[in-house]
Amino acid sequence: QQQVKQSPQSLIVQKGGISIINCAYENTAFDYFPWYQQFPGKGPALLIAIRPDVSEKKEGRFTISFNKSAKQFSLHIMDSQPGDSATYFCAAVMGGGGNKLTFGTGTQLKVEL
Amino acid sequence: KAGVTQTPRYLIKTRGQQVTLSCSPISGHRSVSWYQQTPGQGLQFLFEYFSETQRNKGNFPGRFSGRQFSNSRSEMNVSTLELGDSALYLCASSPGTAYNEQFFGPGTRLTVL
Numbered sequence: 001q002q003q004v005k006q007s008p009q010s011l012i013v014q015k016g017g018i019s020i021i022n023c024a025y026e027n028t029a030f031d032y033f034p035w036y037q038q039f040p041g042k043g044p045a046l047l048i049a050i051r052p053d054v055s056e057k058k059e060g061r062f063t064i065s066f067n068k069s070a071k072q073f074s075l076h077i078m079d080s081q082p083g084d085s086a087t088y089f090c091a092a093v094m095g096g097g098g099n100k101l102t103f104g105t106g107t108q109l110k111v112e113l
Numbered sequence: 114k115a116g117v118t119q120t121p122r123y124l125i126k127t128r129g130q131q132v133t134l135s136c137s138p139i140s141g142h143r144s145v146s147w148y149q150q151t152p153g154q155g156l157q158f159l160f161e162y163f164s165e166t167q168r169n170k171g172n173f174p175g176r177f178s179g180r181q182f183s184n185s186r187s188e189m190n191v192s193t194l195e196l197g198d199s200a201l202y203l204c205a206s207s208p209g210t211a212y213n214e215q216f217f218g219p220g221t222r223l224t225v226l
Contacts, residue, residue, distance in 0.1 A: 032212050043117070043203050043217030044156070051212070089156060099144055099207055099215055100169040103156040 003027055004092050006104025013111050019077040021107045023090035026071065030092035034101070035064065035075050038087045047088070048075070080111045115139065117206050117218035125224045131192040134221045138185050138206030144168070145187040146215065147179060150201040159202075162187055163209050191223075199225045 005024045013019045023033075034049035050057045050064040050073065057064045063076040077084055090104040118137045126132050138145050146169075147159040158171040162181035179189045185206075191198055201222050205215040 034214075036217075041219070043205075043219050045217065046214045049212075049214075093212075095211075098163075098169045099146055099161055099205075099209070099213070100158050100171070101146070101148070101156075101205075101215065102158065105155050 003102050004090060004104040006090050006107060008107060009105065010108040011110070013080045013109065015080065015082060015111055015113050017080050017111075019080045019084065019109055019111070020074060021088055021090070021109075022072065022074045023104050024070075024072045025092050027092075027094070028071070029094045029096070030102070031095035032093040033064070033066065033073050034091050034093070035062075036089045036091060036103075038089065038106075044089060077109075080109075082111045082113060085110050117204055117216050119202075119204050119218040119221050121221060122219065123222045123224075125226065126194050127226050128194055128196060130194050131190065132194060132223060134189045134191075134202055134204075134223070136187045136189070136204030136206075136218060138187070138204075139216055142206040142208055142216075143185055144207045144209035144213075144215075145181055145185060146205045146207075147187070147189050148203040148205065149173075150203055150220070151199075156203075159189070194225045196225050199223060 035047045036044035037047045038044040061078045066073045091101040144163045146161040161169040165181045181187045201220040203220045204218045207213040207215045
């Protein structure tokens with residue numbers, strides 16, 4: 001049972017463009033939503049995270065938009081660069097203790113020159 | 114600060130054997146979580162240990178077990194290996210309190226023949 005749905009599966013963006021990855025969740029007990037970036041041969045690394053009490057969080061070129069009523073959140077990468085080419089995972093954590101990450105299926109991003 | 118280390122990095126086993134993977138968390142971190150990553154199933158949570166106690170458990174069969182030592186180092190064991198256990202096994206460490214960043218190791222690539 002996929003509790004966090006992620007789309008698209010793959011994405012090709014031109015250098016300088018905006019990359020947008022979307023996620024949706026079902027369980028309203030989730031209360032922490034991190035995004036991870038993974039390069040080949042490496043473990044995932046935290047990119048940016050948000051809690052449902054805010055609708056947007058920005059860190060540099062990366063922005064999370066959060067729609068609590070729709071149970072959706074998205075990652076926007078502004079001014080996409082070839083170095084951003086990686087696999088991106090959204091995730092969700094349930095409140096109440098513990099660090100169990102429920103991951104989306106991942107998006108392979110390729111930024112072309 | 115040294116990152117999360119996992120040993121061994123690569124492992125080849127045959128069906129029916131058992132395997133033990135090791136994870137050394139970042140110094141001071143008390144929580145260690147394990148994840149299985151495969152192309153078909155993506156990133157799936159196995160279990161989390163906090164202060165030597167299992168705090169969360171995923172939906173994996175009892176062949177998958179783990180433990181955590183007093184120095185926070187953790188081991189994961191898989192008994193009676195099956196072909197489907199071939200995967201990248203990732204360990205993540207965090208301080209253990211809510212909403213903390215989880216830091217992933219590079220993983221152990223297990224191949225079951």
